[in-house]
Amino acid sequence: MSERLVPVISLKDFENRKDEITKQLIDAAEYVGFFSLVDHGISKDEIETQFAVSRSFFDLPAETKGKTPHDTKTNNGWEYKAQLRPSTGTYDQKESLWLQRTSQWPSEDDVPGFKEESSKFMDKCAEISDRVLSCFAIALGFPKDYFRIANDPHEADCLTQLRLIHYPPSDENALAAENTWRAGPHTDIGCLTLLFQRDGEDGLEICPGRESHSSFARSDVFTAVPAETGPIVVNIGDMLMAWSDDRLKSNFHRVRAKEVGKSPSRYSIAYFNQCRRGFLLQGPLKKYPPMTVGEYFAESVARNFSGQAVVAA
Template sequence: MTTANAETTQPHSFSNTPYSPSVAPDVAGELAKEARMGDMGQETHAREVRCIDLSDFEHRKREIADELWSAAVDIGFFQVSHHGIALQDIRDAFARAEAFFALPADTKAQWPLSRNAGWEHKSQIRPSTRTPDQKESYQITRPRMQGLWPTDAELPGFQQASLAFERQCWEVAMRLLSCFAYKLGFDEGFFTRAHNPEVPSYQSTLRMLHYFAVDPALKDELGLWRAGAHTDFDCLTLLFQRPGQGGLQVLPGKEMEGRQWTPVEPAEGVITCNIGDMLTRWSDDVLPSNFHRVRNPLPHEYQGARYSLAFFAQANEDAVIEGPGRKYPPITGAEYLRQRISANFSNRY
């Protein structure tokens, strides 16, 4: 959930390969805003992150689309229930993530992150904080996983089960995006074609995240963040959280100047969703991609490890991003992502 990168901390490549394209004006502006988001600000409960019931989706689709649109325009975040992914499947996905992160570091290092696929450890440095996020992650991007899967000897059934869960997340994301396509005046299969998982240009990503338990010696260190303030690069982020492992906060645009952060409380079986930068551009800036972060727990809160699962519906590399009003020139998904990664991971901060 700029990054996922839905806490939704968005997946990125941390390759050292140089790339320095000219940064588009909307990208440069977003980067400048992010660089000002490193202070603590204040927490407020005055805003509502709405939970939208997706049951009987095909018969209620127009009603659901109106509810999603209203929540997205208002705050850029919403939650969904009755989405079709069984609670046990979500619990099993969390268990797989815990098993993966429990592997020795030298074992995980066999699968280093490259082009949004593989494992990284404290590699993400936000322009908002200029310090590494206190986490590790493992990212699954279907066409880029060669040599990056644990074997069945290391984690039995991990690959097959993870891909099955990724597919479930994709299906939910496409249902939600079909509602936004309808509201934007596109045909309802528009975003499904732009996120086609059957082709090599697919770049949507399932990200497993492990935020480290707080070191007692550092519990009063204000400069550390589990995930610094950012926006997500993708179209739509789906985030699974565990009850009792909070910290996610969103900063709606209307509260930006006052730094009024709204907490997004975890609820088992509910998916937290947010609009990403790609969809903001595709909507000619009607749908906001708002800043969010994961703060360290306060002294009276649970200090242990935090796990989350994020799915980033990120347009295929060859998809052309252009809004109905053509506010911005067309750009491919590949070029847009390169510009955002270059702006955020160029070690200029």
């Protein structure tokens, strides 16, 4: 199967161009499952500010970062090389901080301005997500605010999270199994993921091939997505694939270190739209039985991680 390029879609003049943008989003979601957003409303300076906030946390000593411990029941908090990836049989070579509005945050003393800046960033991500999801809702035959209600991050049962990620630099032994996989091949369980990257910190690769949200099929061709500060790389998650009766594709992706030479540190920021636990999930064609978002997460975690806790259901 040939490589599939990631379409670049502008959100400029969104309200007046909504029909055109919706067609572009649907075409990308049906064929690639990934697209890159520009003119989305978050400036490059704002993105760089959030990366600086992220790095200020990851630069802290481990004992200080550990004051915001990872909770397997909520999947919030700091984790270090703790995610065992079934697709590779090894632990992803990264550390991350998972956050929700109601979760424990790093203290102001340890990281001044962290919560204020990150909360503003989450609000901007929510606005962009609402726009994209409103297009998908209309195209699928739902009311335009259907996913906005289903995914309202201010509701207590919403599972949406911000994840700050740091992949430590690799050495010349990157080909060793334990060092190659910064993040092994996987799909995202949730609805829609917004990913922010930084210039020169490459490694993301995508792969088409899935026809069912519950299958593990993929092709052998992975396409590199160069890292660039500014554009947002967006991908469909398993939940939205199921919600669209498999029309919109949630495809595999991975992050790899360089096969030759050293790879520098890579920082990324992911905003996972994961919807409200109690909201009923079923596509317009009713291809699959109805279930709540919480039930879907529990089933997906059991299927994909063999009992590992990933997100509370």
